[in-house]
Amino acid sequence: MARGAAAASLLRICRSRDNGSRNGALLSYRRFGSGSGQFGRSAASRDRGLDPNLDARCRPVSRSLGQLLLRKNLLCRSPYFRVVSAVDARLYCSSADKGKDLEDARVFGSGVMGGENGDGVESSKFAECLDRLAEDGDDLKGENACESISFVDNGGSDESEEWHMVMGEEDGSGGSVSSTVDVAYKNVGSRDPVDLYRELRDSEERANLSRDKWKILQEIFRCLAESPWASNQALAIYIGMSFFPTAARKFQTFFSKKRPADITMYLISLGPSQEAVKFLFPIFVEFCLEEFPDEIKRFRGMIESADLTKPHTWFPFARAMKRKIIYHCGPTNSGKTYNALQRFMEAKNGVYCSPLRLLAMEVFDKVNSLGVYCSLHTGQEKKNVPFSNHVACTVEMVSTDHLYDVAVIDEIQMMADPYRGYAWTRALLGLKADEIHVCGDPSVLNMVRKICSDTGDELQECHYDRFKPLVVEAKTLLGDLRNVRSGDCVVAFSRREIFEVKLAIEKHTNHRCCVIYGALPPETRRQQANLFNDQDNEYDVLVASDAVGMGLNLNIRRVVFYTLSKYNGDKMVPVPASQVKQIAGRAGRRGSRYPDGLTTTFELNDLEYLIECLKEPFEEVKKVGLFPFFEQVELFACQLSNVTFCKLLEKFGENCRLDGSYFLCRHDHIKKVANMLEKVPGLSLEDRFNFCFAPVNVRDPKSMYHLLRFATAYSQNLPVNIAMGMPKGSARNDAELLDLETKHQVVSMYLWLSHHFEEETFPYVKKAEAMATGIAELLGQSLKVANWKPESRQAGKPKPKEKPEQKEDGYERPQSLAKLFSLRRQNKVPEIPHAEKLST
Numbered sequence: 001m002a003r004g005a006a007a008a009s010l011l012r013i014c015r016s017r018d019n020g021s022r023n024g025a026l027l028s029y030r031r032f033g034s035g036s037g038q039f040g041r042s043a044a045s046r047d048r049g050l051d052p053n054l055d056a057r058c059r060p061v062s063r064s065l066g067q068l069l070l071r072k073n074l075l076c077r078s079p080y081f082r083v084v085s086a087v088d089a090r091l092y093c094s095s096a097d098k099g100k101d102l103e104d105a106r107v108f109g110s111g112v113m114g115g116e117n118g119d120g121v122e123s124s125k126f127a128e129c130l131d132r133l134a135e136d137g138d139d140l141k142g143e144n145a146c147e148s149i150s151f152v153d154n155g156g157s158d159e160s161e162e163w164h165m166v167m168g169e170e171d172g173s174g175g176s177v178s179s180t181v182d183v184a185y186k187n188v189g190s191r192d193p194v195d196l197y198r199e200l201r202d203s204e205e206r207a208n209l210s211r212d213k214w215k216i217l218q219e220i221f222r223c224l225a226e227s228p229w230a231s232n233q234a235l236a237i238y239i240g241m242s243f244f245p246t247a248a249r250k251f252q253t254f255f256s257k258k259r260p261a262d263i264t265m266y267l268i269s270l271g272p273s274q275e276a277v278k279f280l281f282p283i284f285v286e287f288c289l290e291e292f293p294d295e296i297k298r299f300r301g302m303i304e305s306a307d308l309t310k311p312h313t314w315f316p317f318a319r320a321m322k323r324k325i326i327y328h329c330g331p332t333n334s335g336k337t338y339n340a341l342q343r344f345m346e347a348k349n350g351v352y353c354s355p356l357r358l359l360a361m362e363v364f365d366k367v368n369s370l371g372v373y374c375s376l377h378t379g380q381e382k383k384n385v386p387f388s389n390h391v392a393c394t395v396e397m398v399s400t401d402h403l404y405d406v407a408v409i410d411e412i413q414m415m416a417d418p419y420r421g422y423a424w425t426r427a428l429l430g431l432k433a434d435e436i437h438v439c440g441d442p443s444v445l446n447m448v449r450k451i452c453s454d455t456g457d458e459l460q461e462c463h464y465d466r467f468k469p470l471v472v473e474a475k476t477l478l479g480d481l482r483n484v485r486s487g488d489c490v491v492a493f494s495r496r497e498i499f500e501v502k503l504a505i506e507k508h509t510n511h512r513c514c515v516i517y518g519a520l521p522p523e524t525r526r527q528q529a530n531l532f533n534d535q536d537n538e539y540d541v542l543v544a545s546d547a548v549g550m551g552l553n554l555n556i557r558r559v560v561f562y563t564l565s566k567y568n569g570d571k572m573v574p575v576p577a578s579q580v581k582q583i584a585g586r587a588g589r590r591g592s593r594y595p596d597g598l599t600t601t602f603e604l605n606d607l608e609y610l611i612e613c614l615k616e617p618f619e620e621v622k623k624v625g626l627f628p629f630f631e632q633v634e635l636f637a638c639q640l641s642n643v644t645f646c647k648l649l650e651k652f653g654e655n656c657r658l659d660g661s662y663f664l665c666r667h668d669h670i671k672k673v674a675n676m677l678e679k680v681p682g683l684s685l686e687d688r689f690n691f692c693f694a695p696v697n698v699r700d701p702k703s704m705y706h707l708l709r710f711a712t713a714y715s716q717n718l719p720v721n722i723a724m725g726m727p728k729g730s731a732r733n734d735a736e737l738l739d740l741e742t743k744h745q746v747v748s749m750y751l752w753l754s755h756h757f758e759e760e761t762f763p764y765v766k767k768a769e770a771m772a773t774g775i776a777e778l779l780g781q782s783l784k785v786a787n788w789k790p791e792s793r794q795a796g797k798p799k800p801k802e803k804p805e806q807k808e809d810g811y812e813r814p815q816s817l818a819k820l821f822s823l824r825r826q827n828k829v830p831e832i833p834h835a836e837k838l839s840t
């Protein structure tokens with residue numbers, strides 16, 4: 001075979017892969033991602049023009065070809081070419097002095113340049129040219145010389161074709177092949193990653209590496225596999241976080257097998273660094289697109305079914321309406337709810353969405369007493385008043401199917417609540433009402449503005465000021481509960497503290513205390529609130545948890561913070577300023593016996609923190625809560641097989657996509673229930689989903705046990721029994737009181753389930769209702785006489801240590817944690833002590 005023909009026959013033409021998939025991925029990436037499309041083609045890789053400073057006859061020789069030629073000592077001896085410059089790690093050659101071969105240089109150069117007229121050079125011409133070079137060289141001979149040459153089409157882009165030549169073996173010394181190579185590989189960083197991947201994929205000669213360099217390379221790949229940035233970016237092409245390490249490992253194996261010298265040396269020059277990761281990543285992307293189409297497809301399906309971006313599109317009917325949103329924005333006790341309710345009552349029909357059952361009941365009573373028929377819908381209770389067109393409900397229960405003239409969503413700032421926020425977001429996005437009044441503090445005003453611009457609803461803002469300013473009493477109680485006065489509400493953040501305070505006040509003063517805390521049924525809370533509000537009895541002090549903090553109208557003269565720290569489920573933290581304001585705002589309500597509100601602390605130490613909180617402006621909320629509907633979870637479940645419901649929720653949490661204005665609400669408690677219900681076979685996905693939302697205290701084993709029992713009976717198609725006796729009488733000690741609380745929770749859970757599942761399966765609703773009323777009454781009676789030391793709900797929990805400052809009169813002075821935090825901010829105190837978990 002003629003030498004030229006032999007060379008030509010060995011030229012391989014590597015056509016580009018179909019670019020469609022890559023472009024698709026890039027599109028997805030941009031849609032998904034954080035902006036700048038980091039694996040697009042670099043401008044440098046497009047710039048293949050001549051350096052204007054070079055002689056017009058000079059042509060760049062492709063880097064790899066230049067490397068080979070130099071390495072083989074061809075250029076310096078060639079009659080045709082000489083190196084005139086090295087710019088940007090690229091050799092520029094000109095015809096040599098002999099002068100007659102300029103044409104060859106042009107041909108050679110145009111091979112690199114894509115032809116002077118942009119039409120490229122045929123490979124045979126290049127082969128010819130190479131042959132002529134070879135004739136003059138010593139060791140670039142025939143087939144051996146040409147074996148490492150490939151002709152690469154750059155994928156049909158508008159860029160020129162380019163000659164590539166894969167570098168040969170390293171010289172064995174562990175060093176680079178030559179200094180020319182050093183110059184050459186530096187250009188790798190500016191090359192198109194798509195080309196780099198092709199070079200890598202098609203590489204047949206792998207660079208030998210010294211042990212040190214091999215180690216560096218391993219480190220670089222470890223960095224890639226462990227890079228949170230890369231793992232996050234890989235989501236853009238639907239490489240999931242869990243699959244990413246596998247993909248990265250396979251990429252490493254692939255690279256190790258190929259290891260073209262220029263890319264390898266360039267990588268090693270970067271070392272194990274973020275730069276190396278960012279260089280490798282787009283090549284890794286190309287690899288993944290080619291190697292893992294099935295995984296990508298699967299993950300893409302999963303991601304798309306967990307897409308929580310654009311939640312405003314979830315409610316097409318509401319979107320078809322032109323709704324008017326009126327934001328009643330202001331601090332506590334400024335008339336927000338009052339004004340919204342005026343419109344609610346004037347309307348032909350309306351819905352009021354409350355954050356609490358108790359507040360829904362309050363509105364239900366008030367509206368009916370004013371002659372507007374109104375029904376009540378809470379998770380546990382449905383009171384349908386005949387002829388009513390109005391309904392007061394808890395926000396979780398509001399229907400997005402009914403059409404209303406006026407809707408009120410109270411305490412709209414709860415959209416940012418980590419657990420329940422989704423219910424407010426859903427109501428705002430989905431309510432089909434011509435006019436929606438939202439009441440709340442200014443913290444979510446900007447979010448509501450943004451949502452309205454997404455939904456196309458009209459927004460009107462009404463700003464309010466507090467009727468009367470809240471006054472801080474500088475004197476405080478000086479750490480002595482004997483300084484409590486009539487009309488005081490002492491706020492503590494655990495059930496235990498509430499009872500300790502009540503006990504101490506009743507023992508050392510003539511006041512009698514009512515109590516309100518989270519574990520009490522709303523009926524009992526209302527009974528206690530009425531007892532306190534009523535003038536004609538001895539109950540003139542209220543001891544309460546933050547359960548009094550929202551919207552309730554009580555006759556409170558002064559709010560006294562017993563402590564300003566609370567357990568957040570993990571550790572003791574200062575009560576957030578927004579909550580302090582909300583609670584303090586209970587004092588001095590318009591129309592009450594005490595229109596001028598006062599607030600103070602039990603300890604002088606806490607006063608500063610209280611003042612700080614009250615002065616603090618409302619912090620702007622940047623994200624509000626979301627949670628998927630059952631249908632979304634179901635769609636997601638179709639993408640996964642053989643996973644438990646708990647795992648499904650976990651996977652959903654990992655893979656769901658949200659835009660920057662939303663967060664996925666915390667659902668640890670739901671997962672706990674889901675986990676427990678794994679023991680119950682035969683529940684459909686929807687059943688599991690509904691059971692998981694039942695109101696159960698996951699920290700109370702008795703309540704959990706009853707939920708398990710209900711679910712088991714339900715799964716066996718048996719009528720679900722309450723299977724719990726009515727308590728004999730009111731509580732005589734704290735254990736009995738706790739038992740009453742639990743029993744009420746269980747009955748309440750039964751009622752909730754009866755409203756969320758087929759009625760026939762929960763046939764004892766009437767019995768449950770009677771029990772709920774009875775137990776709430778017993779609780780009320782018990783609280784009236786309660787004068788015992790509180791117990792812990794959790795069996796076996798270690799008792800809190802005796803505190804050093806124990807007063808002889810039987811109650812412990814709480815340590816001022818707010819003060820401790822403030823000192824810690826100034827680095828004066830090392831650690832905040834852990835404290836007992838809240839049981840409210």
Ligand SMILES: Nc1ncnc2c1ncn2[C@@H]1O[C@H](COP(=O)(O)OP(=O)(O)OP(=O)(O)O)[C@@H](O)[C@H]1O
Nearest residue numbers: 331332333334335336337338339551553589590591
């Ligand atoms: N215009 C009014 N006329 C008579 N009473 C009013 C008026 N506005 C408000 N009130 C009364 O003032 C009290 C506080 O009003 P409202 O409950 O509307 O305050 P709010 O701003 O919603 O407070 P919060 O943030 O605590 O919910 C209520 O008892 C309410 O009935």
Ligand SMILES: [Mg+2]
Nearest residue numbers: 336337439551
């Ligand atoms: Mg209100």
